[in-house]
Amino acid sequence: MSHVQYVDELVKEYLLFRGFSQTLKAFDNELKAEKEKGFRVDKIVDQLMQYIYAFDLSSLRELWGHLDTRMFSRLENHFVPGVRKLENAVLKMYLVNATMNNKQERVHEFFTKMTPELQGHSEWKDWFAFPFIKNPEDNPTYSVHFSKQWQDTMLVSLHNFLATIFQCMPQPTLLTIDEDTNKLKRLQEENDALRQALSESTKVDNILDVNSGSTPQHPPIMDDFYIIAQESPLMENPKTLRSLIKNIGGGSSPILHRKSLTSSKKPNETSSNETIAITKRTCTKGRVNSLSKEIVGKRSMSCDSRLTRKRDFSIDTTAVERKTKDKIESNYILLSQEEYTEHKTSIIQSKSNASGSYVATGDADGIIKVWTPIPSPKTVATFTSTTLNSNKAVTALDWISKNERYFLHGDNNGSIQLHDTRDSKTLWEIQHEGSRIVTLLCNPIDSTFVCSVSNSNESKLLLYDIKTKKLERTLPMDGNLTALYSAFNHNGQLLITGLSNGNLLIHDLRRNEIIDNFNCHSCPVIDVELINDYSKICALSEDGKLCQRSLSQTGKILWETKIKIEKNSVHGKMFTFDQSGSHMLLCTQTGGNIYKMPPGLQVKILELGGHKGTLCCDWSTANQSGTCITGGAEGKARVSTLLSP
Structure with missing residues (x-):
């Protein structure tokens, strides 16, 4: 931060150059204070x-x-x-x-x-x-x-x-521009040096090829499964499994990309590969292409993918292969899909526990199912809302952070219940008569939870103690607004809440005060999540506008886009991210879609499908194979097992 004063002077110089005298005066006053x-x-x-x-x-x-x-x-x-x-x-x-x-x-x-x-x-x-x-x-x-x-x-x-x-x-772009410029300059110099070294190496190899009378020997064609014998055990090295699946049937075994070794051969003893290599040395480009077409017709596709090319074509080929490999490795692979069909009505809430071993789903009839997603969906416990009101849909659900045995749920009739999945029983209940539980979220560190309670007269954001089920305090709100969705930061000290007026509210729970309140959307904010080491906020509005803000610079929009979402008065989480924050799972009308971030580029990686209206989603990345859960309006939950890149 030693160069902050230098940047301040640059800003002053720019304001003076543009003639912004009033802005310069205000800037000077704020700097002094x-x-x-x-x-x-x-x-x-x-x-x-x-x-x-x-x-x-x-x-x-x-x-x-x-x-x-x-x-x-x-x-x-x-x-x-x-x-x-x-x-x-x-x-x-x-x-x-x-x-x-x-x-x-x-x-x-x-x-x-x-x-x-x-x-x-x-x-x-x-x-x-x-x-x-x-x-x-x-x-x-x-x-x-x-x-x-x-x-x-x-x-x-x-x-x-x-x-x-x-x-x-984290520093703003203006403070890092000089560092980024120097980095780009250094990388450019390194690229130029490597390009020069490659050029010199190619010239030397061409000279050696001309002077050498021997015919280069190429490695024999090997089976794709040869990689299994060359790698460490699959379970000890997860990357081996990814490599194996991506290499099977593609003709891209690492063994086949090894550098060819030159060895002496007997006179008049050449393989078909050697014949191709010799022909490429002596024939024109057109003759090489015609010869290649003839050989393609005679040989299988897997063998043809292993044909060794002459060095003067290898640079372009390597670049294409590298781009293709990078594209494949940066994407998720869909391994399998299963369906959980125990619900009879629309699935509104879906949440996996921290280890991904259990999934809790709640529907419009107040039925909550706890089940295992892997290897195949299997019911573990069933809970039913105790309210006599017909409108008892499960509107909120979350697992206790420090103990995966328990979870909380809230319904449309103001009831909050704590459940024990091991003994299949309800431990306690908090009742808010005549109200609706809009959202419910457990603190990742403390044994507390935050819930939004709303009725026709007022809305409150409450902080409860899980062990004693006592109300600790009511969090301050600006005006009579409804908190529609909330998210904790990593240490549970900050609470980010989306409001019914389109604003985002940031609470400091230690001081019980609002530290920021800024406009994000023109419509109610229905979903919020923190990504990228909890430094960035993603918020989705009711009209389908999705945008990202920095937690430290809330007034700056990093990106925004417009998406189509399912229109429903009651729904759960509409989007979520993988651990890196580079891929997003989004609920659509036909099922879940996985996008490469930012979604404004519309880079769709996978289309999971399976629904006639998707109302909630969850992405568990606790194990090597990520598990995506989507809940549909038809009452089915779809389990998609992914292989992470």
């Missing part, structure tokens, strides 16, 4: 120390809160204790500095303002006696914090921590 100090760690640490030395507790808390919201909240969950330890160290340095300068009123002010936040933390248990102890620098509990060694160590730790965060932060 920015709290990140141009992402200079030394400046941020100096600012924190200035607030400590000036006894400005409010400004100190405001700056730390800004850093927490902007950067710390997006860290992995295991970094949270370190952040809290640094925050406590900064606050303790504030108290030590106030005491050393005989500012007892500042010490009392600190505890008056901070007691509600600190009283539940064991680390501050002994510090509440700090204002009433004379000469705390001599007390064993506090003496270490008065030492210069502790203060210097704390500042170094804070400096290193911030520097590491800035180093790993």
Whole structure:
């Protein structure tokens, strides 16, 4: 981030060149007031120390809160204790500095303002006696914090921590353009050097071919299954299975691409391959083509694919083969398809557990089936909604993150139930009379879940504890809007929610506050997912508009496209991604389709089919063979087993 100031100057120069004087003035004012100090760690640490030395507790808390919201909240969950330890160290340095300068009123002010936040933390248990102890620098509990060694160590730790965060932060394109330019230039130079080396190598080989009187010997034609004996066991190396399946019947065994070895042969003893090679040396291109056509008619296709070509054609052939190979290896292969037909009505919800061993599907009649997708669909347990209302469709469903034995479901009558798949029983139920459970999502880290409850009068976004089934709190919402779909980030601290007005809402669950609310669509957002290491948001609207935003730059649209989706008042997840985020499974009217990202290019990889209206989908990539589940309006679930690229 050291070149941020340089980019700022470039922006100023550009604004001045374009005559945007008002924009330049506003840009200068915002630069002066920015709290990140141009992402200079030394400046941020100096600012924190200035607030400590000036006894400005409010400004100190405001700056730390800004850093927490902007950067710390997006860290992995295991970094949270370190952040809290640094925050406590900064606050303790504030108290030590106030005491050393005989500012007892500042010490009392600190505890008056901070007691509600600190009283539940064991680390501050002994510090509440700090204002009433004379000469705390001599007390064993506090003496270490008065030492210069502790203060210097704390500042170094804070400096290193911030520097590491800035180093790993995703950077905007403008900051990386210089690095990308240098990288492209370096790659171009390497390509030129390799091209020159290849040219020189080709000249040398041509000279050797002319001077050599011997006829090159080509490898014998071998069976495709020869690869099995040359590879390690299939189960130990998953890539072997992919290679084997792709090579069978294609005439592309790695053994056949090995470099030909030259050996002496007896006079008048040549194979058909050798005859072709000799003929290509002495004949014109037209004669070579005619000879090749004659041989193709006499030999099988598998043998013909192994014919060795002369070196002057090998460069073009290798390029074509490489492009074809890359195209094949970048796509999924459909291995098998099965159907699960236990449901009698439309399947609205479908969700696999973390290991992919079980799938839970819910239909419009309130029936939930738990079944195994591999090797063939088989029912494990069945659950029925207990509500007496006829409108009891399963509207939400999710597995408990830390225990694959349990899952939650919500229905159209306001009921939320926790189920045990092993004992096939319902453990507890939460009832919201006269309401509808719109969405339900389990936290990936904590034993909590978020649910959206809606009725004719109001809509709420609630956070429950799974173990105690108690309502922890109601999450803040902007206006009387309905949360239609939600997604957690990797550490369960941020919640991204699609609203009925087309906006996306980002909650910080630790602080129970909204940190961002931005417009994404003009219609209600019906599906949301985070991809690419949880750094990008994909959102689908009711009118079929699909777009992607950056989690750190929500105002910037990375791509968007328009797709056709099944029109239905009740549906589940309409799209999902593989682990890499490079392929998307999308529900269509005829079944699930897999697209290469971004979908705006319309690069359809696979058409899974099998439905007369697809209402939900799920993609489990827990094992080597990915499993796609699609639920249809006709009451069938389709299981498609894929071989990943």
